Amino acid sequence: MTLLELTLTVATVVLAVSLILSVRRWRRFERKLATSAAAPSLTSPEPQQDHLMISSDNSPAMLIDPVPALLVPQRQPLFLALAQAVDTGVIVVDAERQIVFHNDAASHLLAGQGSATGSGLITLLRDHQADLLARDVIADGERRELTIRPLATGRTLHLHYVPLVAQAGQPEGALIVIRDLTQISMLERARRDLVANVSHELRTPLASLKLLVETLQSAPPPDIAGRMLEQMAQEIDAVTQLVDELHELSRLESGRVSLKLAPLAVGPVIERAVERIRPQADRKHQTICAEALPDLPPALMDSDRIGQVLLNLLHNAVKFTPEGGTITVAAKVLHITVDDPPSREDRPPHPAGTWVLISVSDTGIGIPSRELRRIFERFYKVDRARTRHAGGTGLGLAIAKHLVEGHGGRIWASSQEGQGSTFWFTLPAA
Numbered sequence: 001m002t003l004l005e006l007t008l009t010v011a012t013v014v015l016a017v018s019l020i021l022s023v024r025r026w027r028r029f030e031r032k033l034a035t036s037a038a039a040p041s042l043t044s045p046e047p048q049q050d051h052l053m054i055s056s057d058n059s060p061a062m063l064i065d066p067v068p069a070l071l072v073p074q075r076q077p078l079f080l081a082l083a084q085a086v087d088t089g090v091i092v093v094d095a096e097r098q099i100v101f102h103n104d105a106a107s108h109l110l111a112g113q114g115s116a117t118g119s120g121l122i123t124l125l126r127d128h129q130a131d132l133l134a135r136d137v138i139a140d141g142e143r144r145e146l147t148i149r150p151l152a153t154g155r156t157l158h159l160h161y162v163p164l165v166a167q168a169g170q171p172e173g174a175l176i177v178i179r180d181l182t183q184i185s186m187l188e189r190a191r192r193d194l195v196a197n198v199s200h201e202l203r204t205p206l207a208s209l210k211l212l213v214e215t216l217q218s219a220p221p222p223d224i225a226g227r228m229l230e231q232m233a234q235e236i237d238a239v240t241q242l243v244d245e246l247h248e249l250s251r252l253e254s255g256r257v258s259l260k261l262a263p264l265a266v267g268p269v270i271e272r273a274v275e276r277i278r279p280q281a282d283r284k285h286q287t288i289c290a291e292a293l294p295d296l297p298p299a300l301m302d303s304d305r306i307g308q309v310l311l312n313l314l315h316n317a318v319k320f321t322p323e324g325g326t327i328t329v330a331a332k333v334l335h336i337t338v339d340d341p342p343s344r345e346d347r348p349p350h351p352a353g354t355w356v357l358i359s360v361s362d363t364g365i366g367i368p369s370r371e372l373r374r375i376f377e378r379f380y381k382v383d384r385a386r387t388r389h390a391g392g393t394g395l396g397l398a399i400a401k402h403l404v405e406g407h408g409g410r411i412w413a414s415s416q417e418g419q420g421s422t423f424w425f426t427l428p429a430a
Contacts, residue, residue: 089157089178092164095171097121097134109178111152121176126150130159134174137161141171147181156185197379197394201242205235245395249378252402259305259406263298263430266331266356273310274329277318284323288314291330299356299427305403306427309411312396313360313423321364321420328361334426347412347424355409355426362422367415375413376401400425 083090089106093099099116102124107116116124122131127148137144141163148157158179163171212228212235220228251257270290281288299306310329317327334357340349367375371382379394404411404425415421 087180089176089180091121091124091176091178092173093121093134093138093176094173095138097131097138099124100173106178109153109155109157109180110150126152133159134161134176137163137174138171141165155180155182157181194378198242198246201379201394202239205238208235242395245399249395249399249402252399252406257406259302261300261302261407263300264303266296266299266301266358266427267292267294269301269303269307270310270329270331270358273307273314276311277314280315280318281327284318284321284325286318286321286323286325286327288318288327289329291328293332296331296333296356297354298430300430301407301427306407309400309403309425310358310360312400316396316423317360317362317364317421321362325363325420327363329359330361331356331358333357333429346414348410350410350426351408354429356429357424357426360423361420363420366417366419367413367421368417369415372413372415376411 083101083103087105089109090101090103091099091106092101097120099119099121102112102116106112106124107114110124110126112124120131121134122128125131125148127150130146130148133144133146136142143163144161146159146161148159149155150157158181160177160179162175162177164173164175166172209232212232216225216228219225267290270292274288274290278288314327314329321327334355336350336352336355339352340347342349344350367382374380375382376397378398380397381394401411404427408428409426411423411425413421413423
C-alpha cells in the first residue's frame with residue numbers, strides 16, 4: 001500500500017468515525033429528552049412546530065427531530081472541517097439518494113456545476129451503476145466499492161460506499177468517499193508499458209544471437225562464420241544501445257543528471273553536430289547544411305547535452321530520408337511576449353521570453369499527423385511496418401525531450417507525410 005492510499009484510507013476511517021460519534025451523541029440527547037418528558041411537571045409544554053409528537057399507550061410523549069442527526073452534517077463542525085480539509089471527495093445521501101452534503105473536492109472530481117445539495121445523486125455522479133450501487137447499500141447495509149471513469153473528466157475515480165445506520169438498525173443514508181486514482185493508474189500503465197516494450201526490444205536481438213550461436217556450433221565454412229560474427233556484433237551493439245539509453249533516460253527522469261549551464265554560442269555546437277553526422281549522410285548521397293544566423297545571441301545551455309539532442313535529431317533525419325535527400329539545420333531568435341495558451345495546437349504551450357529556436361528539417365518519408373503527439377513517448381515508433389529495417393530503440397526522442405525541457409525550453413515537430421519533417425526546440429537566450 002502506497003503512502004497516498006494509506007492517507008486516503010485513514011481519511012475515510014476518520015470521516016466514518018465522525019459520523020458514528022455524531023449518531024451516538026444524538027442518541028444520548030434523545031434519551032435525555034425522553035427522561036425529561038417522563039418526569040412530572042406542573043405544565044405541559046406545547047410541542048414546537050419543527051418537531052413531531054410521538055406517543056403510545058404505555059410510554060410518555062417524546063419530542064423527536066424528524067431528521068436524523070447523521071443526515072445533518074452541518075451540525076458536526078469536526079466532520080465539516082475534515083471533509084473540506086482532505087482532497088478526497090465526500091458525499092452524504094439520505095434514504096432516497098438525495099444529496100444532503102458534498103464537499104468541494106467531490107464537485108471538482110465529478111465536474112459538478114455549483115452546489116448539488118438537495119438534488120438526486122445521479123445528477124452529480126452521472127453514472128447509473130454508481131447510483132444503483134448506493135441504492136443497494138442503503139437497502140442491505142453492506143459496504144461496496146466501485147471504480148468509474150467519467151467521460152466529462154477522463155479521471156479514474158474509486159468510490160467507497162459506507163451505510164449510515166440509525167438507532168433502529170436500518171440504514172438511513174450512505175456516505176460515499178471518492179478517491180482520485182488517475183495518477184496511480186497512469187503510473188501503473190507506464191510501468192506495464194515499459195516492461196512490455198523492454199521485453200519486445202530485447203526479444204529480437206536475443207533470438208537472433210541464439211540462432212547465430214547455434215549455427216556457429218555446427219562449424220560452418222569460415223566465410224559464413226565471419227558474416228555471422230559480424231551479425232552477432234551488430235545485435236550486441238543494439239542490446240548495449242538499448243541498455244545505455246534506458247540508463248540515461250532513468251537518470252534524466254529521476255533528476256540525477258546535472259546540467260552545466262553557461263551562456264554559449266549556438267553556431268559552434270551546430271557545426272560540430274553536423275560534421276559528426278556528415279559521414280552517414282555522405283554514404284546516402286544526402287546534402288546536409290547549417291543555416292545559423294551570425295548575430296544570434298548566446299544561449300544558456302549545456303553544450304554537450306544540446307549536442308546530444310542535435311545528433312539524435314540528425315541521426316533520425318539521415319535514417320528516414322531517402323538517398324539524395326536534403327537535411328537542413330537552422331537557428332533564429334524567437335520573441336514571445338506573453339505565455340502561450342494551453343489550447344495551442346501547433347506547439348506545446350511556451351513561456352514568454354527571448355529564445356533561440358533551432359530546427360532540423362529533412363525531405364524524408366514524413367510522419368502521419370495523428371502520430372505527432374506521441375513521437376516523444378518512450379519506445380514509440382511510427383508505423384513499425386515502414387520502419388522495420390531502420391533500427392533504433394524508440395528512446396532517442398524521449399531523451400531529447402527531457403534534455404530540452406531541463407534547459408527550460410520546449411521541443412515539438414511538424415510534418416507532412418511523404419514530404420518530410422521538421423523538429424523544433426528552444427533554448428533560453430542568455
